[in-house]
Amino acid sequence: MSMLSVRGLTRRFGGLTAVDNVSFDVYEGTIHAIIGPNGAGKSTAFNLLTGFDTPDAGEVRFEGTRVTGLRPHRVTRLGIARTFQNTQLFDSMSVLENVLVGTHWHTKTGFLRAALHLPGVRAEERDSRELARHHLRLVSLEHLADVPARDLPHGQRRLLEIARALATRPRLLLLDEPAAGLNSAETGQLAGTLYRIRDMGVTIVIVEHDMGLVMDVSDEVMVLNEGAKIAEGPPRLIQKDPAVIEAYLGGDGGA
Amino acid sequence: MGRRHPTRSRVMAHAGLVAGIVLLALPLVLGDLYLVRIFTLVGINLVMVTGLSLLFGYAGQISLGHAAFFGLGAYTSGFLTRLGWPWVAGLLAGVLVAAAGGLLLALPSLRLKGHYLAMATLGFGEIALFFFTEAESLTGGSDGLREIPAAAIGGFSFDTPTLKYALVWATAALVLLLAANVVRLRPGRALRAIHGSELGAQACGIDTVRIKTQVFVISAGLAGLAGVLYAHYIGFVSPSTFTLNLSLILVAMVALGGMGSLSGAVAGTVLLTLLPYADAIIPGLSRDTVAFLQDWESDIHGLVLILVMLFMPGGIAGLGRQLAVRLRRTSRTAEGGAS
Amino acid sequence: MENAELLQLAIAGLKNGSIYALLALGFTIVYAATNVINFAQGEFFMLGGMFAVFAFKTLGLPLIAAVPLAVVAVTGVGVLFEVLAIRPRRDGDQMSLVIITVGGSLVLSSLARHLFGSDALPLPEFTPGPSLAFAGAAIERQTLWIWGLVLIAVVALTMLYSRTRLGRAMRACMQNREAARLMGIDTGRVVMISFALAAMLGALAGVAVTPLTSTRFDIGAGIAVKGFAAAILGGLGNPIAAVAGGLLLGLIEQAVIPFSSTLKDVVAIVVLLSVLFVRPQGLFIRERKEKT
Numbered sequence: 001m002s003m004l005s006v007r008g009l010t011r012r013f014g015g016l017t018a019v020d021n022v023s024f025d026v027y028e029g030t031i032h033a034i035i036g037p038n039g040a041g042k043s044t045a046f047n048l049l050t051g052f053d054t055p056d057a058g059e060v061r062f063e064g065t066r067v068t069g070l071r072p073h074r075v076t077r078l079g080i081a082r083t084f085q086n087t088q089l090f091d092s093m094s095v096l097e098n099v100l101v102g103t104h105w106h107t108k109t110g111f112l113r114a115a116l117h118l119p120g121v122r123a124e125e126r127d128s129r130e131l132a133r134h135h136l137r138l139v140s141l142e143h144l145a146d147v148p149a150r151d152l153p154h155g156q157r158r159l160l161e162i163a164r165a166l167a168t169r170p171r172l173l174l175l176d177e178p179a180a181g182l183n184s185a186e187t188g189q190l191a192g193t194l195y196r197i198r199d200m201g202v203t204i205v206i207v208e209h210d211m212g213l214v215m216d217v218s219d220e221v222m223v224l225n226e227g228a229k230i231a232e233g234p235p236r237l238i239q240k241d242p243a244v245i246e247a248y249l250g251g252d253g254g255a
Numbered sequence: 256m257g258r259r260h261p262t263r264s265r266v267m268a269h270a271g272l273v274a275g276i277v278l279l280a281l282p283l284v285l286g287d288l289y290l291v292r293i294f295t296l297v298g299i300n301l302v303m304v305t306g307l308s309l310l311f312g313y314a315g316q317i318s319l320g321h322a323a324f325f326g327l328g329a330y331t332s333g334f335l336t337r338l339g340w341p342w343v344a345g346l347l348a349g350v351l352v353a354a355a356g357g358l359l360l361a362l363p364s365l366r367l368k369g370h371y372l373a374m375a376t377l378g379f380g381e382i383a384l385f386f387f388t389e390a391e392s393l394t395g396g397s398d399g400l401r402e403i404p405a406a407a408i409g410g411f412s413f414d415t416p417t418l419k420y421a422l423v424w425a426t427a428a429l430v431l432l433l434a435a436n437v438v439r440l441r442p443g444r445a446l447r448a449i450h451g452s453e454l455g456a457q458a459c460g461i462d463t464v465r466i467k468t469q470v471f472v473i474s475a476g477l478a479g480l481a482g483v484l485y486a487h488y489i490g491f492v493s494p495s496t497f498t499l500n501l502s503l504i505l506v507a508m509v510a511l512g513g514m515g516s517l518s519g520a521v522a523g524t525v526l527l528t529l530l531p532y533a534d535a536i537i538p539g540l541s542r543d544t545v546a547f548l549q550d551w552e553s554d555i556h557g558l559v560l561i562l563v564m565l566f567m568p569g570g571i572a573g574l575g576r577q578l579a580v581r582l583r584r585t586s587r588t589a590e591g592g593a594s
Numbered sequence: 595m596e597n598a599e600l601l602q603l604a605i606a607g608l609k610n611g612s613i614y615a616l617l618a619l620g621f622t623i624v625y626a627a628t629n630v631i632n633f634a635q636g637e638f639f640m641l642g643g644m645f646a647v648f649a650f651k652t653l654g655l656p657l658i659a660a661v662p663l664a665v666v667a668v669t670g671v672g673v674l675f676e677v678l679a680i681r682p683r684r685d686g687d688q689m690s691l692v693i694i695t696v697g698g699s700l701v702l703s704s705l706a707r708h709l710f711g712s713d714a715l716p717l718p719e720f721t722p723g724p725s726l727a728f729a730g731a732a733i734e735r736q737t738l739w740i741w742g743l744v745l746i747a748v749v750a751l752t753m754l755y756s757r758t759r760l761g762r763a764m765r766a767c768m769q770n771r772e773a774a775r776l777m778g779i780d781t782g783r784v785v786m787i788s789f790a791l792a793a794m795l796g797a798l799a800g801v802a803v804t805p806l807t808s809t810r811f812d813i814g815a816g817i818a819v820k821g822f823a824a825a826i827l828g829g830l831g832n833p834i835a836a837v838a839g840g841l842l843l844g845l846i847e848q849a850v851i852p853f854s855s856t857l858k859d860v861v862a863i864v865v866l867l868s869v870l871f872v873r874p875q876g877l878f879i880r881e882r883k884e885k886t
Contacts, residue, residue, distance in 0.1 A: 072454075073457050
């Protein structure tokens with residue numbers, strides 16, 4: 001059985017159909033890429049998978065549980081974490097604190113317990129910090145733990161967002177253009193990081209423009225064009241698929 | 256470095272604590288009743304601003320109607336104790352009514368973004384003011400409620416200025432201590448996360464609506480608590496206290512102190528509360544200067560709001576942090592030069 | 595209730611409503627250009643009346659000169675406010691800008707107190723004389739002035755938006771500021787002109803209504819809430835909806851009077867809160883989903 005099953009997903013904005021009757025499955029332990037030309041509906045699809053947007057039709061199920069209609073934080077608590085195309089970090093907080101927020105939902109110190117510093121608060125805080133440092137190590141940012149997030153360069157911001165997403169203990173991680181703005185060395189490191197995350201038992205769905213990275217890391221590729229799925233399969237086959245070539249070159253030929 | 260940091264800040268915190276206690280004892284030692292009176296007001300404002308700092312400074316949710324919750328606390332406790340309720344019961348009722356008012360407003364408003372929330376809270380403040388003025392059987396109308404008894408616990412009455420001062424500051428210190436715990440732990444991080452990026456916070460599994468509602472209710476409850484302290488300190492409440500102007504002053508205090516900083520909010524509160532009583536702090540200040548400060552108080556508050564946003568968005572706390580960084584840098588170069 | 599009484603209430607409602615409409619337009623214009631609610635909008639209204647009284651009483655100018663002079667002066671204040679307080683933070687976050695306008699409101703009203711004192715100041719009617727009879731109801735002459743001025747302002751604004759390059763630039767900013775900037779529109783200039791227009795409309799409303807109500811340094815916040823309620827009732831960001839919202843709010847207020855005259859003052863706030871909570875996009879605007 002697939003881990004994530006998407007059926008007939010559709011989202012319209014006014015006259016535009018951003019995501020058009022898309023169905024696909026993501027299997028546990030794989031890296032699954034979604035590619036397509038600009039405006040193909042990739043980010044909209046991500047928002048629909050994570051509760052940040054509601055589909056006009058269709059359904060998303062994660063390990064059998066219905067995801068559509070849940071608010072974003074409920075989706076995260078099911079075990080689906082995500083990053084954003086425009087990173088959504090907490091700029092005024094330190095790198096470590098950003099990751100600590102990722103541990104938020106599986107810790108429990110509320111206003112009252114924190115205010116009164118009840119027993120257990122200190123231990124939970126210590127454990128959270130240890131866990132957060134562990135996740136920073138995974139993306140090689142531990143040495144920057146006390147730096148304000150706003151001072152990080154672009155590439156490290158993307159890595160921090162991944163660490164924060166991992167801190168929510170996901171079983172499925174959705175990455176929205178993680179290589180955007182990275183240089184080739186950083187992209188190479190990113191590939192390594194993705195493998196490491198997969199080997200931890202986290203399934204990955206990645207929206208990405210960098211074809212080198214996509215063809216390199218993914219087990220399965222789905223291609224969207226103008227909101228509709230036009231191809232899916234292993235990278236080697238996708239590269240040769242006439243519809244995909246047409247979609248990518250067609251845009252250029254028309255211009 | 257990771258180890259040294261907390262120790263140093265702990266030393267700083269202890270130093271601040273000691274300095275605070277010495278400063279607070281000063282008016283009592285000097286026996287200056289004018290100082291005692293003014294600093295009682297500072298303490299009351301601190302309770303209120305601590306709540307607003309959690310809501311506005313930390314979570315980034317603006318309220319232009321906090322005077323309403325201050326008023327709800329003051330009127331509720333004033334009304335009930337005049338009926339013969341014990342002060343502690345009035346206190347609890349005052350806090351609960353203010354918190355309930357906060358909940359009532361929070362449930363629909365917190366879906367609203369920045370300026371809509373500002374307008375909704377402003378509107379709520381105006382409605383509350385209308386209620387305080389018109390509901391004469393409860394609030395005494397524009398004459399207000401007179402002869403509100405002093406705070407009393409059991410048989411012990413806080414009926415001298417010194418005792419009132421002690422009660423207010425014990426409360427303020429407790430509130431600050433609890434709030435300081437909150438902001439450096441998990442809930443405080445959630446508040447700052449919501450301010451930083453609501454989308455990011457949701458993606459971390461934070462129920463942002465719930466947290467915002469909680470902090471709004473806490474903030475309203477603290478304003479209510481301040482209102483209770485105020486009512487039993489002055490002994491009289493009337494609508495003219497709970498105006499939009501007060502709500503704006505509170506916002507100015509938080510903004511001047513710096514967003515996301517409790518110590519900054521304390522500094523902002525002390526400064527702006529003392530402004531019209533500058534003569535009490537600065538000896539030899541001419542009567543004219545004081546009169547000028549009082550006359551131009553609102554202009555100064557407005558200018559503070561504008562200038563802080565334009566030129567020092569980090570407020571006093573931001574300046575402090577910059578100074579600390581600079582000091583550390585100079586001390587490091589000094590060390591480097593020695594070795 | 596008698597028909598004539600109803601008509602009388604409707605006249606009063608449309609009179610106040612057209613004042614709210616002008617303020618709502620002011621909110622809308624600034625919002626369209628900056629995405630910020632200008633909390634100082636009510637102060638432009640207050641200053642309009644104040645400056646007119648000053649020019650008329652203190653400077654001894656005739657009304658026909660004092661009124662336009664006041665409007666021009668307040669327009670200048672609007673521009674000054676934009677240049678000094680908004681422009682330096684124009685690309686700042688919404689919260690900072692909102693706080694700046696709140697601060698501006700405090701500063702302007704307090705300055706007015708220092709300059710003009712804290713008493714209520716009257717202004718004579720533009721054309722004194724007995725009220726006109728209309729189907730059993732009476733219409734004050736000043737009310738006709740208000741309607742006339744509002745009509746001229748709305749027509750002029752419509753022309754500006756539809757006929758001029760500047761108007762097209764402002765409309766483009768209203769649709770999508772970023773796109774407008776990319777198309778080469780000087781969005782900075784649009785913001786400044788928006789503040790000038792908002793100040794002008796506010797002042798016009800203030801001048802027109804002062805003969806009926808007199809003016810005082812602290813009336814800005816109250817009228818701003820009403821103007822904003824009108825803007826939000828119609829749907830923020832759309833000039834026509836703002837005018838409709840203003841008139842509707844004026845009528846709703848009058849409709850409450852037969853039941854309780856003290857409640858009249860909070861009607862606008864109740865309307866404001868209800869609309870915010872139930873239908874924040876306004877009555878006359880179709881819902882538009884914001885992109886994440």
